[in-house]
Amino acid sequence: MTRPLLLAAAALAVALVPVVAGPYYATLMLPFFGYGLALLGLNLLFGYAGLLSFGHALFVALGAYVAAALTGRGVLAFEAILAAAAAAAALVALPTGALCVRYVKIYFGMLTLAFGMLFYSFLLKFYPLTGGDEGMPVRRPRLLGQAFADLDKIGFLTGPFYYYALALLALGTLLMWRVAHSPFGLCLRAGRENAVKAECVGVHVRRLRLAAFVLAAVFAAVGGALLVVPTGLADPLLAYWTHSGNLVFMVLLGGFAHFFGPLLGALVFILLQDQVMSLTPYWRVVFGTILAVVVLFFPRGLMGMLDPRGARA
Amino acid sequence: MLGGVFHAAVLFLVAAGLQLVFGVQKILNLACGSFYALGAYTGVSLVQWALGAGLPRPAFLPVLLAAGAALAVLGPPVERVLRATYERDESFQLLLTFALVLIFEDVIRVVWGTAPHQLGGDVYLAYGRIPVGRVTVPVYNLLVIVAAGLIALGMGLLLARTRFGRIVRAAAENRRMAAALGVDMARVSTRVFTLGVGLGTVGGALVIPATAAVNEMGIELIVEAFAVVVIGGLGSMRGALVGALIVGLLKALAIAVYPEAEMLAIYLVVIAVLVFRPAGLFARAAA
Numbered sequence: 001m002t003r004p005l006l007l008a009a010a011a012l013a014v015a016l017v018p019v020v021a022g023p024y025y026a027t028l029m030l031p032f033f034g035y036g037l038a039l040l041g042l043n044l045l046f047g048y049a050g051l052l053s054f055g056h057a058l059f060v061a062l063g064a065y066v067a068a069a070l071t072g073r074g075v076l077a078f079e080a081i082l083a084a085a086a087a088a089a090a091l092v093a094l095p096t097g098a099l100c101v102r103y104v105k106i107y108f109g110m111l112t113l114a115f116g117m118l119f120y121s122f123l124l125k126f127y128p129l130t131g132g133d134e135g136m137p138v139r140r141p142r143l144l145g146q147a148f149a150d151l152d153k154i155g156f157l158t159g160p161f162y163y164y165a166l167a168l169l170a171l172g173t174l175l176m177w178r179v180a181h182s183p184f185g186l187c188l189r190a191g192r193e194n195a196v197k198a199e200c201v202g203v204h205v206r207r208l209r210l211a212a213f214v215l216a217a218v219f220a221a222v223g224g225a226l227l228v229v230p231t232g233l234a235d236p237l238l239a240y241w242t243h244s245g246n247l248v249f250m251v252l253l254g255g256f257a258h259f260f261g262p263l264l265g266a267l268v269f270i271l272l273q274d275q276v277m278s279l280t281p282y283w284r285v286v287f288g289t290i291l292a293v294v295v296l297f298f299p300r301g302l303m304g305m306l307d308p309r310g311a312r313a
Numbered sequence: 314m315l316g317g318v319f320h321a322a323v324l325f326l327v328a329a330g331l332q333l334v335f336g337v338q339k340i341l342n343l344a345c346g347s348f349y350a351l352g353a354y355t356g357v358s359l360v361q362w363a364l365g366a367g368l369p370r371p372a373f374l375p376v377l378l379a380a381g382a383a384l385a386v387l388g389p390p391v392e393r394v395l396r397a398t399y400e401r402d403e404s405f406q407l408l409l410t411f412a413l414v415l416i417f418e419d420v421i422r423v424v425w426g427t428a429p430h431q432l433g434g435d436v437y438l439a440y441g442r443i444p445v446g447r448v449t450v451p452v453y454n455l456l457v458i459v460a461a462g463l464i465a466l467g468m469g470l471l472l473a474r475t476r477f478g479r480i481v482r483a484a485a486e487n488r489r490m491a492a493a494l495g496v497d498m499a500r501v502s503t504r505v506f507t508l509g510v511g512l513g514t515v516g517g518a519l520v521i522p523a524t525a526a527v528n529e530m531g532i533e534l535i536v537e538a539f540a541v542v543v544i545g546g547l548g549s550m551r552g553a554l555v556g557a558l559i560v561g562l563l564k565a566l567a568i569a570v571y572p573e574a575e576m577l578a579i580y581l582v583v584i585a586v587l588v589f590r591p592a593g594l595f596a597r598a599a600a
């Protein structure tokens with residue numbers, strides 16, 4: 001019974017950030033919404049289906065580049081951009097996913113990594129289409145038909161866009177909750193625990209995994225489109241394999257065994273990165289150590305510490 | 314074309330280390346690229362120091378080899394950390410090696426900074442050039458190719474003929490059975506991992522006269538080394554050799570014909586192999 005209350009309190013706290021903590025922390029929170037969405041999808045693959053993707057950044061970058069390409073061509077309605085990003089992700093994820101889900105474990109990881117790097121080199125080398133290593137600029141979109149022309153950049157980002165992104169993340173969370181707790185989610189978990197047994201009781205493991213793959217890709221692309229509006233730039237490094245690694249890191253940090261783990265992981269990762277980067281340019285050493293400690297001693301992540309019963313909420 | 318073979322030779326060393334570790338420990342070591350980068354940086358520094366100390370220029374090759382081999386001391390402590398995850402899901406092992414990638418990347422940044430380090434062309438050409446067909450190539454490239462070939466041969470003999478090799482093959486076949494038969498798996502793991510690290514660092518050290526050591530070299534090489542092991546088949550030494558040749562030559566070919574497709578071509582081959590022969594060209598058992 002306390003969970004809805006906790007969630008409401010968390011949502012309210014996030015909603016109050018621009019008012020209480022000021023624009024610095026509000027802009028700091030912006031990547032959280034994008035990453036949060038992407039990680040909800042990634043965790044459906046990793047936490048529920050048991051498939052570790054090392055190429056999920058592909059779809060984040062895809063969403064980002066769709067946003068860049070559309071705003072560059074004068075399509076500024078953000079709803080249209082999000083829909084296009086989701087459609088593009090589904091279109092790419094269907095064939096790639098169909099190949100990837102034929103494998104599990106290390107082979108799945110390597111194939112997704114190969115696809116991610118394929119996309120990265122495409123972004124990097126096809127300069128006329130993608131801007132090469134300079135990336136593509138993203139113009140300010142219109143939200144719900146409003147241009148907010150009277151607001152400056154910070155005002156736009158910490159005002160309308162902030163709440164738009166928050167609402168989108170809340171919507172995505174709700175949707176993913178329904179998916180993860182549907183029979184579909186249960187079947188995915190059955191397939192993770194024992195694929196043969198699941199097949200025997202009539203679960204189309206591979207087909208479900210493909211569905212999860214596509215859904216995860218759609219979430220990642222929407223997240224990617226959200227991610228690049230504040231930065232104003234779609235960069236090929238978004239598709240690089242270390243970015244995929246960071247995504248997995250966030251999931252693990254929060255705790256993949258828990259529905260809300262990835263959201264917590266994204267939040268902590270972003271705040272921690274900001275803190276550590278302001279202290280030392282060598283944040284990778286710190287983060288590498290944290291990751292090693294989490295893997296070695298707290299495989300259930302932060303949520304595992306907060307919720308030792310280990311309930312898969 | 315010889316440039317491709319040169320690249321393949323270096324790639325083979327790193328991939329061989331990756332294969333060896335995967336064979337025995339079943340860990341796909343993302344950090345092997347970091348060892349390669351460490352080997353490169355250490356190689357530059359050591360050679361510069363040695364030349365500064367008055368060593369004749371042609372003596373740099375043994376110095377490089379020594380630098381690479383000496384770095385293998387990193388093997389045992391790193392293996393000790395990884396050991397905690399042997400019994401766990403391989404996702405955790407992969408993530409732990411990713412943590413190592415992050416750590417080593419900054420270690421390099423702290424020690425050597427972000428500027429590229431390189432040895433001058435006079436070192437690279439210390440052994441002169443010789444004409445091969447219509448082109449002239451630095452003798453050094455040929456030396457590295459020969460050295461990699463010798464190491465490949467040595468590895469083959471080590472695995473096929475020695476007692477240690479038999480134990481390694483047994484452990485790769487069935488870890489538990491080997492342990493049950495009285496093999497000290499902890500010791501074998503340490504040695505194998507150290508050997509794997511050594512191959513990576515020597516590979517890094519050898520490449521350095523030809524190119525500069527840059528921060529990104531490790532994480533860039535790792536994806537190529539991955540391509541090699543996927544094409545060749547995980548855990549197979551012969552696969553590493555053939556895979557390295559395919560990737561090296563493909564890269565040289567793509568650069569000559571259509572530079573935009575350089576990496577694209579490699580990943581397309583990787584995906585094709587994974588789709589049509591997921592176990593790789595040379596793997597015995599399907600995964």
